[in-house]
């Protein structure tokens with residue numbers, strides 16, 4: 001898929017989400033929040049659902065939790081506009097309650113299609129609802145800061161997942177905030193490893209093309225600090 005095709009696919013999904021009435025959250029939302037970011041990124045952040053500010057603006061992670069997410073990204077010298085940020089449910093649950101299982105199920109096809117279009121190397125989950133999609137049966141207190149392979153049924157056909165606490169939890173608890181900085185510190189290494197694994201799995205011809213479109217080979221980086229997010233071809 002070319003960059004233009006990825007952008008068109010993401011725009012089409014976003015348009016559907018804004019008009020969606022597939023679950024009861026449509027009745028109480030102000031604006032649906034499809035997600036936003038680079039259509040060419042290798043990294044997708046997946047939160048739980050929009051809060052008050054996100055519902056008002058139609059954009060993900062724009063409140064205090066979004067501010068902290070920006071700081072977490074900045075701590076590893078990544079920029080918000082270079083990743084893609086979305087949620088498990090695209091409409092705000094009333095009073096910020098947890099999304100119900102039938103709401104999560106109704107909204108799942110949108111995230112699957114976003115992941116199919118983006119084909120990320122790394123998915124970073126923010127909070128337990130997002131973690132549950134990519135690490136079924138896990139407990140966030142045990143797996144935050146760890147990685148696993150993603151099941152292709154999620155839409156991400158060859159990705160690694162890194163689990164993190166939700167930034168809102170970090171805002172409530174200083175110990176979780178400290179752990180969140182440690183956890184995101186593992187993201188550059190996780191991206192390097194995921195990129196190397198994907199490159200190793202490519203057929204020879206595709207690998208040659210990949211070398212041209214991504215001039216810095218993954219193993220050329222000695223330290224995660226050297227890592228920037230390279231855009232897909």
Ligand code: SF4
Pocket residue numbers: 017020021022023024025026032089090091103106107
């Ligand atoms: S939460 Fe998802 S499924 Fe429910 S109305 Fe919003 S976009 Fe549609």
